[in-house]
Amino acid sequence: MERIITKKQLVGQSTREDNNVTKVARWNAMNQTGDLDYNKYGIKDGIGLVPVSEMFVDNFVLKTIAASYQFLGQSYTKMGSVTKKIYEICEVANLKPVSCKGIATKEIKHVLQKDKLLPYVQDRDLKQEAELKAKGEKITFFWVEFKVACANIPYEQVMTYIRSEHYRSCNLFLKDIDCSIDTAGSFKKSEVVEHMTRNGFRLAGSEESQPRTIVD
Helix, strand or coil: CCCCCCHHHHCCCCCCHHHHHHHHHHHHHCCCHHHCCCCCCCCCCCCCCEECCCCEEEEEEEEEEEEHHHCCCCCCCCCHHHHHHHHHHHHHCCCCCCEEEEEEEEECCCHHHHHHHHHHECCCCHHHHHHHHHCCCCCCEEEEEEEEECCCCCHHHHHHHHHHCHHHHHCCEEEEEEEECCEECCCCHHHHHHHHHHCCCCECCCCCCCCCCECC
């Protein structure tokens, strides 16, 4: 569905021609696919969604502990050494091809929790920490999460590796597993969203201001 706006809707904005063209293009690129009823011109046959694939592990998430001085630049998810380590242990387990990237960080603030977890810090450098402390620089510690995508690898092969917990020898810990089954069929998005929210799932943002996207 198209969403067209006129120049009058840009009142209060810059009158420069290139700015107006950019804003018109952005607004017109928006769509309302989330509001569509995909069954409007179809017939529900009562069968529902039919599996068309075996179960597979779409991805799993490993997490580790890192010090602030280990991150690359200003990004708290870019840790080349850990990404390389994950690729290496996956290759040893014959899990390939996979892709791996850092996706999230969370600072460890609780003192007792921090003391308990310090022995598991990834590639900790005590000498560098001492030098930073001598300069008066603060050292913080984070949980860092890495998503390993492996949808093309057989389910049992991935699960055997996950159950082995070999990654723990590298101070990596399992956080999540995302298993999927491909299905064929037709459904109404609003009905699926309402069913999921009635059963413990949450939406991203409010229904008034955000798309009705399930986050967890």
